[in-house]
Amino acid sequence: MIEVKHLNKSFDGKQVLYDISATFRHGAVNQIIGKSGSGKTVLMKSIIGLFKAESGEVLYDGRNLLDMSKREIKLLRREVGMLFQGSALFDSMSVIENVMYPLQMFSDMSKIDVEKRAKFCLERVNLQTHAYHLMPGEISGGMQKRVAIARAISLNPKYLFCDEPNSGLDPVTSLVIDKLIEDITQEFNITTIINTHDMNSIMETGANIILINKGHKGWEGSKEGIFTDDNQALNDFVFASELYKKVKLANQK
Template sequence: MIEVKNISKAFDGNQVLKDISITFERGKTNLIIGRSGSGKTVLLKSILGLFDIDEGEIWYNDRNLVQMSNKERKLLRSEIGMVFQGGALFDSVNVEGNVRFPLDMFTNMSGPEKIKRVQFCLDHVNIDRQAYKLYPSEISGGMQKRVAIARAIALNPKYLFCDEPNSGLDPETSTVIDQLIQALTKEFQMTTIINTHDMNSVIEIGESVLFISKGEKEWVGTNREILDSGNQKLDDFIFANKLYAQMKKGK
């Protein structure tokens, strides 16, 4: 579980986050949504500790990130997996090497142990072993995202962060990635936080959805509640998409 308590963040006098409190639950896909410039990326980076907040607290279970020493933060980072927008695979390293990278960097595993772990992670994201020696440029965008997810879970993280994991993917592949992230979240009981603008993802896997507007928490609920939220700002955000406007009319 990750609990955010009354956090605020400003840059050069511009208030980007304003007194946000939210609990992200373990074993659930927790989504952050909002318009461009709403502050959702700053919120994600603040929770990760990439930005120091001005006020508030960020709790990883019973540990307050704000009060952690550098050593404690380093230990925490070993418990975090990250799926970056675009995948962010190393172009000059093959599939197997990309997943092995965090094991080389952060563990004392033996060579055979690393091979076993890499195979375990790639099997879990349905990557065929014939693809292990291929390079990112030789595989599809959807496969690249699956490899990125395999790398993110290589260290068996307690916490998984995904920044626009469906960026650049077609709707069918996006659904596959969504379902994969949700399945892994439940299997490994991770606290998963996903920053997205993809309404298909919200409807598909939004077990808990935080909508922020102009740096403030505007609405929290589930994918089952979101189409009937009664929140005008949220409706304006969702139903700017004609498909969801039609869904609303059809209810």
Template sequence: MIEVKDLHKSFGGAHILKGISTTFEKGKTSLVIGQSGSGKTVFLKCLLGLFSPEEGTISYDGKIYSELSGDQKSDLRAEMGMVFQGSALFDSMTILENVMFPLRMFTKQSKSEMQERANFVLKRVNLAEDDHNKFPSEASGGMQKRVAIARAIVNKPNYLFCDEPNSGLDPKTAMVIDNLIQEITEEYNITTIINSHDMNSVMEIGQKIVFLKDGLKEWEGSRDNVFKTDNEAVTDFVYSSELFKKVRQMYLEERV
């Protein structure tokens, strides 16, 4: 579990995060949503330990990050997996070598042990063995996302962070990636936090949703709560398309 209490972060004279408090539970996919400039990226970087907030605390299963020593912070970072928006694979490495990279960084495993673990997680994300020795440039966008997920979980993280994991994907592939992230979250009991603007993801895997607006936590709830809320800021954001307006109307009519 990750617990955030009264988080504040500023840059220069700009107050970006304005007292955010929330919790993210193990084994659940939590989505952070909001318009550009709402503070989503800064919030995620604070959770990753890349930014230090001026006020407030972030606790990882009871360990307050700001109170840890340098070595303890390094150990905690080794428990984190990250899926970047553009996958961020190393072009000069094969798919297998990309997935082995965190093991080289954070473990003392032998080469054969690292290869065995990397092959295991690549199989878990449904990537054919024939593809393991390809380079990222030879892989489709969907394949690259699978590789990025495999790399993020290869070191058996307790916390998984995803920044716009569906960016650049067609709707069908995006749904496959969403479902894969949720399956892995539940299977390995990971605390998963996803920054997203994709409303399909919200409705598909949003077990918890945190909506940020102007650096504040405007609203939080589940995907079912999204249909029920009368918070105007949330409904304006989520139901900006006619499709989702119709979906919400159908949902409400079924419960009359």
């Protein structure tokens, strides 16, 4: 479980996050949602420690990130997997080398075991074997996301972060990736945090949702409450789309 308490973050004197408190549940897909520029990426990067928050607490199963030494943060990072918006695969390495990299770096496994584990992870994300030795630039965006997920889970992380996992993907592939993240979260009992503004993704996997609005926590709930809650910030976000307005009207009837 990850808990955030009274988190504040600013850049050059301009406050971006205001007193954010939230709980991200263990073994569930937690989502940070909000409009572009609302501060959700800053929140996610502050939780991971890529940005240092000015005040507050970020508790990883009770361990406060902001009180940790550099060494402790480094050790914590080995419990973390991350899927980046653009996949962030190392373009000088092949697909399988990308997945093997964290294992080679931080495990004592033999070469054969490293390869076995990498293949297991790639099979788990349903990547065809012919792609294993291709370079990241030679595979599709959807396949790149799968490889990035395989790399993220290779060291059996306790915490998985996904920054806009559906960006640049078609709706069908997006659903496949969402389902994959959800399945992996439950199968490996991980605390997963997804940063998204994709409504399909929110309705598909949002077990615990936090809405960020202009740097403040605007709403907290689950996908079931998305259409029924009267929260103004939530309604502004969700019903910006005509389609969802119609869904709401249909529900009211």
